[in-house]
Amino acid sequence: MISNMNFLERIVYILQKYGTSYLKGAGTTLVIALVSTFIGCIIGFLVGIVQTIPVDKKKDSLPKRIFLAVVNALLRIYVEVFRGTPMIVQAVFIYYGMSQVFNIQLGMWQSAFLVVSINTGAYMAESVRGGIISVDPGQMEGAKAIGMTHVQAMINVILPQAFRNILPQIGNNLIINIKDTSVLSVISIVDLFFVHKSVSGALYTYFESATIVMVIYLTMTLITSRLLRLWENRMDGDENYELVDVMDIGSQLGKKRARG
Amino acid sequence: MCTENVILEVSHLKKNFGNHEVLKDIDFKVHTGDVVSVIGASGSGKSTMLRCINLLETSTGGSILYHGEDITNPKIDAPSYRAKVGMVFQNFNLFNNMTVLENCMVGQIKVAKKSKAQAREKALQFLQKVGMSAYVNAKPRQLSGGQKQRVAIARALAMDPEILLFDEPTSALDPQMVGEVLEVMTTLAGEGLTMIVVTHEMAFARDISSHVIFMAEGCIREEGTPKQIFEEPKEAETREFLARFRNV
Numbered sequence: 032m033i034s035n036m037n038f039l040e041r042i043v044y045i046l047q048k049y050g051t052s053y054l055k056g057a058g059t060t061l062v063i064a065l066v067s068t069f070i071g072c073i074i075g076f077l078v079g080i081v082q083t084i085p086v087d088k089k090k091d092s093l094p095k096r097i098f099l100a101v102v103n104a105l106l107r108i109y110v111e112v113f114r115g116t117p118m119i120v121q122a123v124f125i126y127y128g129m130s131q132v133f134n135i136q137l138g139m140w141q142s143a144f145l146v147v148s149i150n151t152g153a154y155m156a157e158s159v160r161g162g163i164i165s166v167d168p169g170q171m172e173g174a175k176a177i178g179m180t181h182v183q184a185m186i187n188v189i190l191p192q193a194f195r196n197i198l199p200q201i202g203n204n205l206i207i208n209i210k211d212t213s214v215l216s217v218i219s220i221v222d223l224f225f226v227h228k229s230v231s232g233a234l235y236t237y238f239e240s241a242t243i244v245m246v247i248y249l250t251m252t253l254i255t256s257r258l259l260r261l262w263e264n265r266m267d268g269d270e271n272y273e274l275v276d277v278m279d280i281g282s283q284l285g286k287k288r289a290r291g
Numbered sequence: 292m293c294t295e296n297v298i299l300e301v302s303h304l305k306k307n308f309g310n311h312e313v314l315k316d317i318d319f320k321v322h323t324g325d326v327v328s329v330i331g332a333s334g335s336g337k338s339t340m341l342r343c344i345n346l347l348e349t350s351t352g353g354s355i356l357y358h359g360e361d362i363t364n365p366k367i368d369a370p371s372y373r374a375k376v377g378m379v380f381q382n383f384n385l386f387n388n389m390t391v392l393e394n395c396m397v398g399q400i401k402v403a404k405k406s407k408a409q410a411r412e413k414a415l416q417f418l419q420k421v422g423m424s425a426y427v428n429a430k431p432r433q434l435s436g437g438q439k440q441r442v443a444i445a446r447a448l449a450m451d452p453e454i455l456l457f458d459e460p461t462s463a464l465d466p467q468m469v470g471e472v473l474e475v476m477t478t479l480a481g482e483g484l485t486m487i488v489v490t491h492e493m494a495f496a497r498d499i500s501s502h503v504i505f506m507a508e509g510c511i512r513e514e515g516t517p518k519q520i521f522e523e524p525k526e527a528e529t530r531e532f533l534a535r536f537r538n539v
């Protein structure tokens with residue numbers, strides 16, 4: 032039986048018996064991490080954009096200024112609360128709180144996506160705000176000087192640069208989420224960590240199962256960071272550019288070619 | 292100068308930053324085809340004045356009439372006004388996330404609502420004019436300062452501005468690149484483009500402008516034709532200021 036096997040034999044045994052469970056768990060972990068990071072980024076961008084709307088005491092009406100001030104205060108509270116408390120507690124708080132206080136029965140899946148998304152959103156909001164502020168103010172002035180509105184300047188000039196600035200942080204959040212979804216086992220989400228707990232509970236093979244799970248987590252995070260690095264490089268584009276022959280400029284345009 | 296074709300009329304313009312009075316009672320007019328050079332010591336308020344004219348800064352008093360309409364009125368549609376009044380900055384402010392060509396197209400497409408084909412044609416036309424059409428695919432970070440500034444000028448021109456404001460367009464450039472930018476500006480002046488140019492290039496101000504304004508401590512201390520300002524300045528302060536450039 033399993034008690035007579037050595038370390039490697041146990042790992043093989045566990046994988047034969049529970050391999051698909053681990054893979055399913057890993058799949059669940061990835062799906063929650065990817066979807067929630069995506070939604071979290073959208074939340075983060077919306078919050079960051081609202082927080083950087085300029086207010087002009089002279090030109091903006093009083094109701095508009097008050098409305099913005101109230102919204103900004105609420106957003107601050109959101110960011111502070113969700114950055115300042117552990118996600119494991121937030122998960123329990125939302126899963127049970129929604130049903131007891133608001134009488135909304137959230138499934139554990141909905142809770143899982145909700146918790147990880149708004150948690151990521153809180154972190155991303157700060158990153159986005161920082162990313163927007165760190166774009167040279169001259170970019171906004173250049174955009175305004177050719178007649179763009181604040182919204183046009185944000186969409187065409189500022190946000191693309193802010194996005195590039197914070198892409199490493201988005202990647203960071205994704206990797207953190209891949210690891211941190213493990214806390215969702217408190218609301219019975221069958222993710223990779225939940226599978227580990229079940230398997231080691233049934234076979235008493237804590238070390239072997241943990242080894243397997245470590246390897247799977249590490250594989251997922253390594254691949255993720257590699258892909259993100261590729262994406263960053265792609266966004267930066269070619270280091271070189273091709274000089275275009277003035278004579279046949281029309282036909283040459285739009286084609287992307289690298290030199291050197 | 293005649294009075295019918297006045298584009299801009301600045302009167303009693305004031306600007307405070309807190310209790311620091313940076314502009315005190317500025318008055319001047321710009322007519323179609325004028326090339327107005329603004330000279331003066333550092334800190335005299337030249338940039339602030341240009342930025343007030345382009346509404347990048349909110350003035351604290353006085354008025355700026357653009358074809359008779361006061362654009363300091365908070366209800367004015369600032370973006371559509373700015374689309375007609377171009378600005379070229381000391382630090383270029385090209386959009387770093389776009390190529391040279393895109394820099395010159397985006398305003399035409401998003402603001403002037405032109406088609407891509409029209410925008411491209413016009414962008415190319417002006418890039419050719421400033422001698423940068425070979426660099427359409429380059430990103431701003433890949434260009435020298437002088438090249439960036441020429442692209443910035445093409446970007447402003449592509450919006451068909453009625454008047455173009457320059458804030459020390461050559462001050463951030465290495466000396467050997469100043470010439471190529473001044474050359475473009477000289478061509479534009481020759482073609483009758485209306486310009487206000489804040490500059491420390493006295494030779495340019497003397498040879499190219501139709502009108503020179505000397506600013507000191509937030510006021511226009513003296514103004515007139517280049518001949519009046521450079522050859523027979525009335526104010527002692529003007530003479531002192533110009534003396535510093537004599538042996539340059």
Ligand SMILES: Nc1ncnc2c1ncn2[C@@H]1O[C@H](COP(=O)(O)OP(=O)(O)OP(=O)(O)O)[C@@H](O)[C@H]1O
Nearest residue numbers: 308311313331332333334335336337338339340459
């Ligand atoms: N945003 C600001 N807040 C406070 N003070 C400012 C601001 N911008 C400019 N000033 C002050 O206004 C004065 C005029 O500045 P401005 O930049 O208009 O001068 P300038 O004539 O363009 O000088 P330079 O030749 O160095 O460019 C300076 O004393 C400057 O410190």
Ligand SMILES: [Mg+2]
Nearest residue numbers: 337338339459
């Ligand atoms: Mg200045």
